[in-house]
Amino acid sequence: xxxxxxxxxxxxxxxxxxxxGLKITPQRSAVCAELxxxxxHPTADAVYKRxxxxxxxxxxxxxxxxxxxxxxxxxxxxxxxxxxxxxxEPNLHQHHHFRCVKCRKIFDFESDTYDxxxxxxxxxxxxxxxxxxxxxxxxxxxxxxx
Amino acid sequence: xxxxxxxxxxxxxxxxxxxxGLKITPQRSAVCAELxxxxxHPTADAVYKRxxxxxxxxxxxxxxxxxxxxxxxxxxxxxxxxxxxxxxEPNLHQHHHFRCVKCRKIFDFESDTYDxxxxxxxxxxxxxxxxxxxxxxxxxxxxxxx
DNA sequence: TACTATATAGTAATCATTCTTATTTGTCAA
DNA sequence: TTGACAAATAAGAATGATTACTATATAGTA
Numbered sequence: 001x002x003x004x005x006x007x008x009x010x011x012x013x014x015x016x017x018x019x020x021g022l023k024i025t026p027q028r029s030a031v032c033a034e035l036x037x038x039x040x041h042p043t044a045d046a047v048y049k050r051x052x053x054x055x056x057x058x059x060x061x062x063x064x065x066x067x068x069x070x071x072x073x074x075x076x077x078x079x080x081x082x083x084x085x086x087x088x089e090p091n092l093h094q095h096h097h098f099r100c101v102k103c104r105k106i107f108d109f110e111s112d113t114y115d116x117x118x119x120x121x122x123x124x125x126x127x128x129x130x131x132x133x134x135x136x137x138x139x140x141x142x143x144x145x146x
Numbered sequence: 147x148x149x150x151x152x153x154x155x156x157x158x159x160x161x162x163x164x165x166x167g168l169k170i171t172p173q174r175s176a177v178c179a180e181l182x183x184x185x186x187h188p189t190a191d192a193v194y195k196r197x198x199x200x201x202x203x204x205x206x207x208x209x210x211x212x213x214x215x216x217x218x219x220x221x222x223x224x225x226x227x228x229x230x231x232x233x234x235e236p237n238l239h240q241h242h243h244f245r246c247v248k249c250r251k252i253f254d255f256e257s258d259t260y261d262x263x264x265x266x267x268x269x270x271x272x273x274x275x276x277x278x279x280x281x282x283x284x285x286x287x288x289x290x291x292x
Numbered sequence: 293t294a295c296t297a298t299a300t301a302g303t304a305a306t307c308a309t310t311c312t313t314a315t316t317t318g319t320c321a322a
Numbered sequence: 323t324t325g326a327c328a329a330a331t332a333a334g335a336a337t338g339a340t341t342a343c344t345a346t347a348t349a350g351t352a
Contacts, residue, residue: 009236023298023349041233041252044339059301064340067234077235079243079252080279081227083340085308087187088213089223097225098272106187106225109268117263119282122255126244127286133226135281136265140273169318169329190308205332210309229309231339 009036009075016073030055031066032075041079080135096133100140107140156182162219176201177212178221187225226281242279246286253286 013032017024034050042050048063070076080099087106096114098107114134123129159178163170180196188196194209216222226245233252242260244253260280269275 021298025299025349027300035234035236038236041235043231043233045231047234057301059303061302061341062300065299067232071234074238077238079227079233079235080277080281081225082230083232084228085189085191086213086229087189087225088181088193088217089187089225090181090184092220092223096269098269098275100273101276107269107272109266109272111266111268113263113266117259117280120255120257120259122257123242123244123253123282125287126253126255127246127284127290129244129282129284130247131226131283133281133283134263135226135279136269136275137277137279138273138275141271142273144273167329171318171330173331203332205334207310207333208331211330 012073012075013070016075020073022069027051027055027058027062028066028069030058031063031070035070035076080137096135098136098138098140100143101137102139102143105140158219158221159216162221166219168215173197173201173204173208174212174215176204177209177216181216181222226283242281244282244284244286246289247283248285248289251286 009032013028014024016022017028022028030051031047033054034047038047040046044060044064044067047067048058048060051058051063067076071078084104091108093110094115095108095110098109099105100107111134115132117132119129119132156178159174160170162168163174168174176197177193179200180193184193186192190206190210190213193213194204194206197204197209213222217224230250237254239256240261241254241256244255245251246253257280261278263278265275265278
């Protein structure tokens with residue numbers, strides 16, 4: 001059975017805090033509550049603006065730290081790639097990416113199967129697709145060894 | 147027939163410069179030459195360090211501008227996502243992304259077909275896959291209208 | 293309630309990116 | 323080949339996101 005989002009969050013939040021001996025503060029609860037409502041992929045600044053409606057004195061830093069903490073705890077995640085330096089892609093041929101989450105290296109690979117998969121109707125409704133890529137995240141062989 | 151990479155670049159570079167009335171400078175040629183050799187997905191700083199071996203007086207700014215220019219011209223591209231503010235993902239269920247290249251909005255969608263596609267052998271050799279996501283880039287319906 | 297480790301606010305530092313300006317340099321036409 | 327000029331460059335400053343620091347406040351617990 002799939003839990004409701006609000007249950008997911010509240011449950012995960014208290015569970016993870018307990019597990020890691022973290023305090024449940026009004027700031028953390030407020031950030032948690034906003035994430036629960038979020039239907040988008042907010043930046044730290046966006047979350048800060050929303051939370052401030054409830055807790056006008058909260059600092060940006062606290063929101064930011066809390067978001068990173070929640071990411072560590074697995075309550076939320078980071079959208080792949082964002083928040084790092086620009087990276088340039090000299091390979092213009094259609095290909096896909098394996099990204100190492102440890103060393104941040106990106107490996108290219110080609111796959112006819114991936115190239116051929118159709119764009120689902122739901123996605124087509126969002127707009128015109130220019131480019132399609134499969135992004136795999138994981139730990140590369142080299143990082144796995146160390 | 148697939149062109150050699152060096153042909154791609156040199157050809158594209160002169161062609162695009164001519165098309166757009168851009169000057170062929172030693173700096174641009176040097177950046178172009180480095181990209182031609184690159185087998186990775188370098189940051190601007192990495193390209194700068196490499197180019198400086200040939201042109202010790204080149205400024206970081208010039209390398210940076212040149213990379214962005216080449217991206218505009220379609221000689222290279224940007225790896226999707228990198229170089230922007232962190233974005234947090236409150237949706238933990240397996241899903242995929244449609245990203246609008248204009249307004250930068252990200253739309254989630256679910257797809258059993260996408261979930262089920264196997265990881266190709268080549269990619270498995272790179273390391274252990276933790277997460278798999280299809281990233282579609284395009285122009286969303288709202289941006290298309292304006 | 294009092295204690296203590298943890299968390300917070302406020303601010304400063306860092307890093308990537310972008311902008312500004314004075315100078316230099318390709319390109320093209322004479 | 324030379325001169326004119328638009329375009330490009332170097333150097334450094336400005337901006338914006340992120341991270342670090344520190345004194346104060348607070349949640350959790352005995």
